[in-house]
Amino acid sequence: MSIVGFGYCSIIADMLVLAYVKNSKTGLALEAFERAGDYGFRLSISSCNPLLNALVKENEIGKVEDVYKEMIRRRVAPNVISFNTVIHGFCKAGKLQKAVDLIEDMRSWGCSPSVITYNTVIDGYCKMGKAGKMYKADAILKEMVSKKIQPNVVTFNILIDGFCKDDNCSAAMRLFKEMKRQDLSPNVITYNSLINGFCNEGKTEEASALLDEMQDANVKPNVVTYNALINGFCKIGMLKEAREFFDDITDHGLIASIVTYNTLIDGYCKSRKMEDALVMRDLMLENGVSSNTCTYNCLITGFCKDGNRVEASKLLDEMEEKGVRADIVTYNVLIGALCRDSESRKALRLLDEMFEMGLKPSHVTYNTLMDGFCREGNLKAASNVRMRMEREGRRANVVTYNVLIKGLCGKGKLQEANKLLNEMLEKGLIPNRVTYDIVRDEMMDKGFIPDIDGHLCNSPP
DNA sequence: ATAGGGTTAG
Numbered sequence: 001m002s003i004v005g006f007g008y009c010s011i012i013a014d015m016l017v018l019a020y021v022k023n024s025k026t027g028l029a030l031e032a033f034e035r036a037g038d039y040g041f042r043l044s045i046s047s048c049n050p051l052l053n054a055l056v057k058e059n060e061i062g063k064v065e066d067v068y069k070e071m072i073r074r075r076v077a078p079n080v081i082s083f084n085t086v087i088h089g090f091c092k093a094g095k096l097q098k099a100v101d102l103i104e105d106m107r108s109w110g111c112s113p114s115v116i117t118y119n120t121v122i123d124g125y126c127k128m129g130k131a132g133k134m135y136k137a138d139a140i141l142k143e144m145v146s147k148k149i150q151p152n153v154v155t156f157n158i159l160i161d162g163f164c165k166d167d168n169c170s171a172a173m174r175l176f177k178e179m180k181r182q183d184l185s186p187n188v189i190t191y192n193s194l195i196n197g198f199c200n201e202g203k204t205e206e207a208s209a210l211l212d213e214m215q216d217a218n219v220k221p222n223v224v225t226y227n228a229l230i231n232g233f234c235k236i237g238m239l240k241e242a243r244e245f246f247d248d249i250t251d252h253g254l255i256a257s258i259v260t261y262n263t264l265i266d267g268y269c270k271s272r273k274m275e276d277a278l279v280m281r282d283l284m285l286e287n288g289v290s291s292n293t294c295t296y297n298c299l300i301t302g303f304c305k306d307g308n309r310v311e312a313s314k315l316l317d318e319m320e321e322k323g324v325r326a327d328i329v330t331y332n333v334l335i336g337a338l339c340r341d342s343e344s345r346k347a348l349r350l351l352d353e354m355f356e357m358g359l360k361p362s363h364v365t366y367n368t369l370m371d372g373f374c375r376e377g378n379l380k381a382a383s384n385v386r387m388r389m390e391r392e393g394r395r396a397n398v399v400t401y402n403v404l405i406k407g408l409c410g411k412g413k414l415q416e417a418n419k420l421l422n423e424m425l426e427k428g429l430i431p432n433r434v435t436y437d438i439v440r441d442e443m444m445d446k447g448f449i450p451d452i453d454g455h456l457c458n459s460p461p
Numbered sequence: 462a463t464a465g466g467g468t469t470a471g
Contacts, residue, residue, distance in 0.1 A: 051462095084463040115464080121464095157465040192467070194466095226467085260467085261468090262469075294469050296469090332469095
């Protein structure tokens with residue numbers, strides 16, 4: 001075959017990879033990418049980048065790395081978009097250091113990090129959810145400014161959302177003012193992050209004020225804006241106001257989403273208004289929106305809290321009938337309900353069922369079970385659950401220790417409880433409000449002075 | 462062809 005022939009074949013291979021990506025057949029696209037290499041066809045960047053992007057969207061970080069390495073091996077030079085996409089993949093997988101290292105690598109390929117590169121990494125830190133994450137995000141921001149790359153609206157949106165999720169709306173508001181000072185116009189995403197942040201702090205007045213402000217600024221609220229407000233008002237028990245926002249959605253020519261319905265259904269469930277919750281679910285079905293796992297989880301939780309395990313299990317059957325898969329949350333709710341009814345043995349069987357269903361139990365699962373056994377005074381079973389959790393690669397977290405310490409206190413084993421308290425501190429786990437309450441109510445009240453750092457005896461930070 | 466917002470469990 002002539003060189004020209006190879007050229008044509010390469011173009012066709014490109015088209016094939018692109019076509020598969022466009023039709024969401026990423027597995028086939030990856031196969032076409034590999035085959036093209038076997039035949040010696042050189043794919044172009046215009047098909048490799050969409051493939052990388054599709055793999056990132058499907059959280060296939062291992063395959064993203066494979067494709068990236070293979071591109072270099074086949075001398076398909078990555079460009080700034082390839083790097084940004086791979087960096088996004090690392091961030092989504094929580095591999096922040098690898099993401100930062102790639103920023104350095106891209107320079108040796110003649111690519112300069114762009115505002116998108118930095119925004120991606122800043123967002124990665126914001127979403128890591130660890131203490132001091134905003135400090136790291138801020139460090140990247142400073143680095144980008146020092147490299148003469150100006151933050152844009154997206155940069156501010158990422159940071160504002162990060163601070164809001166860190167329960168620091170005042171820091172978010174300072175950034176909001178700063179972006180306006182820099183003549184960057186807040187958009188609907190900026191307002192949505194702030195409204196959601198205030199709603200999660202229970203500050204619905206501030207959230208409503210922002211809704212007014214955005215309308216004055218001619219930024220149109222969308223369904224996400226209303227969902228955040230509905231959630232905020234539901235959480236403080238103002239169901240009537242939440243329902244009014246639901247009506248506003250249609251009044252403004254918008255369409256309520258599955259999240260809108262789920263949020264309101266959950267609000268009714270949490271306010272012990274199961275009949276309203278069911279009316280809302282009927283309305284949702286009437287409007288052509290079908291229930292998903294989250295809908296069922298909210299309703300099942302509601303019925304369980306109401307002590308109505310019969311209705312809860314009817315819904316579980318309905319899920320199976322309709323082909324809506326139970327997830328980790330469904331199981332955790334059911335396990336919690338059984339444990340509350342002192343049926344921890346039955347709950348333990350659900351743990352086995354989770355593995356059969358291919359679900360990986362979370363910390364919540366194990367902690368809930370341990371709490372159930374502790375409350376039944378069965379510390380041996382609780383400790384077995386802990387061993388099983390650690391065998392599955394989950395390390396004890398603050399809630400695990402709280403549950404076990406409370407269990408030991410309940411049996412009057414203050415000395416052993418104290419040992420666990422020390423163990424958690426040694427492991428660098430930071431006691432929370434619940435830990436302090438246990439120490440105060442269970443240990444100090446019984447005249448036991450915890451043999452630990454003095455700061456624990458004082459009031460919580 | 463690359464970056465940002467809304468719902469459920471301890």
